[in-house]
Amino acid sequence: MINTVAISEGIHYVGVNDRETHLFENLWPLDKGVSYNAYLINDEKVAIIDTVKSTKMDAFIEKVGSIIGDKKVDYLIINHMEPDHSGAIKAVKERYPEVTIVGNKKTFDLIESFYGGVRNLHIINDGDELDLGKHQLKFYLTPMVHWPETMMTYEVNEKVLFSADAFGGFGTLDGGIFDDEVNLEFYTDEIRRYYSNIVGKYGMMVQKALNKLTDAGIDLKVIAPGHGPVWRNNPSCILDYYDRWSKAETEEGVVIVYGSMYGNTQKMADFIARNLSEKGIKNIRIYDSSKTHPSYIISDIWRFKGLILGSCAYNTGLFPSMETLIHKIQNSQLKNRYVGIFGTASWSGGGVSTLQKFIEDIKWQQVGPTIEANSSPKDKDFKGCEVIAWEMAEKLIGERTETEDENCLKK
Numbered sequence: 001m002i003n004t005v006a007i008s009e010g011i012h013y014v015g016v017n018d019r020e021t022h023l024f025e026n027l028w029p030l031d032k033g034v035s036y037n038a039y040l041i042n043d044e045k046v047a048i049i050d051t052v053k054s055t056k057m058d059a060f061i062e063k064v065g066s067i068i069g070d071k072k073v074d075y076l077i078i079n080h081m082e083p084d085h086s087g088a089i090k091a092v093k094e095r096y097p098e099v100t101i102v103g104n105k106k107t108f109d110l111i112e113s114f115y116g117g118v119r120n121l122h123i124i125n126d127g128d129e130l131d132l133g134k135h136q137l138k139f140y141l142t143p144m145v146h147w148p149e150t151m152m153t154y155e156v157n158e159k160v161l162f163s164a165d166a167f168g169g170f171g172t173l174d175g176g177i178f179d180d181e182v183n184l185e186f187y188t189d190e191i192r193r194y195y196s197n198i199v200g201k202y203g204m205m206v207q208k209a210l211n212k213l214t215d216a217g218i219d220l221k222v223i224a225p226g227h228g229p230v231w232r233n234n235p236s237c238i239l240d241y242y243d244r245w246s247k248a249e250t251e252e253g254v255v256i257v258y259g260s261m262y263g264n265t266q267k268m269a270d271f272i273a274r275n276l277s278e279k280g281i282k283n284i285r286i287y288d289s290s291k292t293h294p295s296y297i298i299s300d301i302w303r304f305k306g307l308i309l310g311s312c313a314y315n316t317g318l319f320p321s322m323e324t325l326i327h328k329i330q331n332s333q334l335k336n337r338y339v340g341i342f343g344t345a346s347w348s349g350g351g352v353s354t355l356q357k358f359i360e361d362i363k364w365q366q367v368g369p370t371i372e373a374n375s376s377p378k379d380k381d382f383k384g385c386e387v388i389a390w391e392m393a394e395k396l397i398g399e400r401t402e403t404e405d406e407n408c409l410k411k
């Protein structure tokens, strides 16, 4: 017997879990897996909203069949063409050959370029509607959240927004599907890791999409994203998070990340952290860039206002794992951080000077002096590290507000 879950009257969850894939987009670790969410509206006309990765097409088609029996599928709505959502289009067409595929002009350009030869197309424009019987769909184009063709589908009567990758995150849905059925502390981190690494670069477009939904006066009872939990209890919580993240709003805290072979740079990182703590900073995260995947580090950098970067010199440049991280930060459009820099070198240097150039290019505000120890940190280097910590703490504490600890996901 197959579990099928109704998310609202006549609307069903037909998504699947993926616990096998190691890396999402062959880049981002899936330690806790990922769900590919798809939905089915069983009305006079039957509509599927998005599909799943091709490796999961059988389970998905089976779920659809278990709900509609011998009925045919009339529409397949494609909110997002990335293959983890479009990979089972072919399976839907094979099982339901008369299906009409619904998307915008850019959707069909991408379908053609990915899969070729697609027929039975219905092209919609922004604001168009589709009548299924008791359910009415309305389409909102939300380009570049985070692909050009992305759009959202709103079911007007049940007030359900099918939002594609927006509002989604990593982590399989292990029994619980809804925000009120799962432990949201776990999903908080996985949604932010997804946002910061995949969607965050397009913060302006996220803002445009949020404004479009607000301007349209949409009443949201349920947000049904392409990954992670379905928000029926408190959809405003995830809307609020997206609003804050896309405006680069931060929490009080400091990420210290370093690259170190023999432990000297690491020693300076620990020393800075202790000084931050003595000054009253509670959220301090130290990462060894060789050990922790950058996606986790970026997620915390996205969250906190303070960043302190350390590197030993390596072949006249940055330590390689720091170079990877810096490149990712440069590419992320992350704004408005306080940053400190430190490191070590034994002859010509190269690590700290590269960090210095990086923060000059990115135009973040530096706190404290630039500290480069000769092979191992001495008293004067530790004193400089102390100043970095103190200036950082002063800046952050100076910006404290009453609402600093507000976190709706954790309530």
Ligand SMILES: Cc1cc2nc3c(=O)[nH]c(=O)nc-3n(C[C@H](O)[C@H](O)[C@H](O)COP(=O)(O)O)c2cc1C
Residues within 6 Å of the ligand: 259, 260, 261, 262, 263, 264, 265, 266, 312, 313, 314, 315, 316, 317, 344, 345, 346, 347, 348, 349, 350, 374, 375, 376
């Ligand atoms: C492969 C390799 C390359 C290095 N390249 C440089 C360099 O280009 N310039 C320099 O000043 N030191 C260089 N060093 C020395 C280290 O940066 C230096 O000893 C540093 O203090 C090590 O810090 P750690 O203990 O945090 O690893 C290199 C060391 C190694 C092993």
